[in-house]
Amino acid sequence: MKTIDELLSEGVAGKRVFVRADLNVPLDGTTITDDGRIRAVLPTVKALADAGARVVVASHLGRPKGAPDPAFSLAPAAARLGELLGSDVAFATDTVGESAGATVAGLADGQVAVIENLRFNAGETSKDDAERGAFADRLAALADVYVGDGFGAVHRKHASVFDLPARLPHYAGHLIAAEVGVLRKLTDDVKRPYVVALGGAKVSDKLAVIDQLLGKADRLLIGGGMAYTFLKAKGYEIGKSLLQEDQIPAVQEYLERAEKNGVELVLPVDTLVSGEFPDLKAKAATHPTTVAADAIPADQEGLDIGPETRKLYASKLADAATVFWNGPMGVFEHPDYAEGTKAVAQALVDSPGFTVVGGGDSAAAVRTLGFDEQAFGHISTGGGASLEYLEGKTLPGLAALED
Numbered sequence: 001m002k003t004i005d006e007l008l009s010e011g012v013a014g015k016r017v018f019v020r021a022d023l024n025v026p027l028d029g030t031t032i033t034d035d036g037r038i039r040a041v042l043p044t045v046k047a048l049a050d051a052g053a054r055v056v057v058a059s060h061l062g063r064p065k066g067a068p069d070p071a072f073s074l075a076p077a078a079a080r081l082g083e084l085l086g087s088d089v090a091f092a093t094d095t096v097g098e099s100a101g102a103t104v105a106g107l108a109d110g111q112v113a114v115i116e117n118l119r120f121n122a123g124e125t126s127k128d129d130a131e132r133g134a135f136a137d138r139l140a141a142l143a144d145v146y147v148g149d150g151f152g153a154v155h156r157k158h159a160s161v162f163d164l165p166a167r168l169p170h171y172a173g174h175l176i177a178a179e180v181g182v183l184r185k186l187t188d189d190v191k192r193p194y195v196v197a198l199g200g201a202k203v204s205d206k207l208a209v210i211d212q213l214l215g216k217a218d219r220l221l222i223g224g225g226m227a228y229t230f231l232k233a234k235g236y237e238i239g240k241s242l243l244q245e246d247q248i249p250a251v252q253e254y255l256e257r258a259e260k261n262g263v264e265l266v267l268p269v270d271t272l273v274s275g276e277f278p279d280l281k282a283k284a285a286t287h288p289t290t291v292a293a294d295a296i297p298a299d300q301e302g303l304d305i306g307p308e309t310r311k312l313y314a315s316k317l318a319d320a321a322t323v324f325w326n327g328p329m330g331v332f333e334h335p336d337y338a339e340g341t342k343a344v345a346q347a348l349v350d351s352p353g354f355t356v357v358g359g360g361d362s363a364a365a366v367r368t369l370g371f372d373e374q375a376f377g378h379i380s381t382g383g384g385a386s387l388e389y390l391e392g393k394t395l396p397g398l399a400a401l402e403d
C-alpha cells in the first residue's frame, strides 16, 4: 500500500487530490456535537494543502436514501473543517453536478473544498457494480489522485471507497495508516485475557461480527441495542426494545458455541426501561425504571444496562490485558441513559491493559461524557470498520488501496 508520504515526495502541487474522509459526525440539528472525525483527517488535508494540492474532501454523513436531504448536509462539517484549518474551505452543494465541477475548477493551489454528501447519490451505496462504477467515473472526473483516509467507512463496498481508487493513482492517508498500525496489534499478538465489549444501535452489522469474535476473544460483554436480541433468543420478553428478529437463530447458536468453547458471553442482568424513547434534544427527565433482564414489561423499551450490570461488566473488564469496545451501552445522548456507557468507559480508564475504543458514537460518547482521550490506548474513528478488521476480513476500502 502506498502512503501519502510517497505522494508528497512525488510532488502534488497543482494536482487535484480527492480525499475520501469519514466526516460522519454526530449532529444536533446543524450543530456538530463531537468533531473528532474531522480533527482525525486534518493531518492528511493539511499536509496536502501545504504541499500545494487542490484538495477535494468527500464523505458520507448518516444514511440518507440516495437523494439530497438537507438534514444530512455536509455543510456544517465543511464549515468546521475550515475553522480547524484556519482557512476558507469551499463547499459544493452537490456531489458530481455543476456546483462540484465549478467548485473544483475554481480551486487554487493549496485550497480545500468539500463536496456534498456522497450518499445523496444512489450510485454510492448501490449493490450493482455498474451503477457504482458509473458514479465512480463521475467522481474520478473531479480529481487526478485519490487518497483514502475515511477509516470509518473502509468496510463498505461503496463507490467512493472501493470503485474510485481503481480509477486513479491511489494512496493511504495518515489516519488509515495510523488506525491499521494500532489495530494490527490486536490481531498479530493479542495479550490475554482479551475482552470485547459490544453495544450500539447498528445491531445487524454488529451481531454478524460475533461469529468470528467467538474464536478470538476470551470474553464478550453485550450491551446497547443488540443485548435485547440476545435476551429474546433466551426466551425473555423484551417489550419494545430493539430487536433483530431474523438473527435470533444465529444468536442462539452463538450462545451454544460460546458455552461449548469456553468463551464467556456475558449478557445484562438488569436494564433501564421507559415507555418511550427519550427526546434527545430537550433532554427532559424521563424517570426510567430498573428491571431484571428477564422482566421487561411488554409496553417498555430497554435503553441502558442497569446498575447490577454496570458492576458486573466493570468486574469483567478489570483483569483484561486487552480490551476492545465498540458501541455505547445505552442511549448515552440522554443523561438518564448514560450511566452504563460511563461505567464501561471508566472501567477501560481503570484497566491496566491495552484499551481500544472504536466507533463514531463510542468515541464521541467518551469525549462528551468528559473522559480524557489520553486515558485510552487508542480511540479509533471506526466501529464497524475496526470490528471487521479484527475479524480478519479483507476490507474493501483497504484492499482498494493496495498497489
Ligand SMILES: Nc1ncnc2c1ncn2[C@@H]1O[C@H](COP(=O)(O)OP(=O)(O)O)[C@@H](O)[C@H]1O
Pocket (backbone or CB within 6 Å): 199, 200, 201, 202, 203, 223, 224, 225, 242, 302, 303, 304, 326, 327, 328, 329, 330, 331, 332, 333, 358, 359, 360, 361, 362, 363, 382, 383, 384
Ligand atoms: N438500548 C438501546 N436502544 C436504542 N439505541 C441504543 C441503545 N443503546 C445504544 N443505543 C444507541 O446506539 C447509538 C450508537 O450506535 P453505533 O452507531 O452502533 O455505535 P458506534 O458509532 O460507536 O459504532 C447511539 O446513538 C445510542 O443512542
Ligand SMILES: O=C(OP(=O)(O)O)[C@H](O)COP(=O)(O)O
Pocket (backbone or CB within 6 Å): 022, 024, 062, 063, 152, 153, 156, 202, 358, 359, 360, 361, 381, 382, 383, 384, 385
Ligand atoms: O459511523 C460509521 O460507522 P460506526 O458507527 O461503525 O463507527 C461510519 O461513518 C460508517 O457509516 P455506516 O455504518 O452508515 O456505513
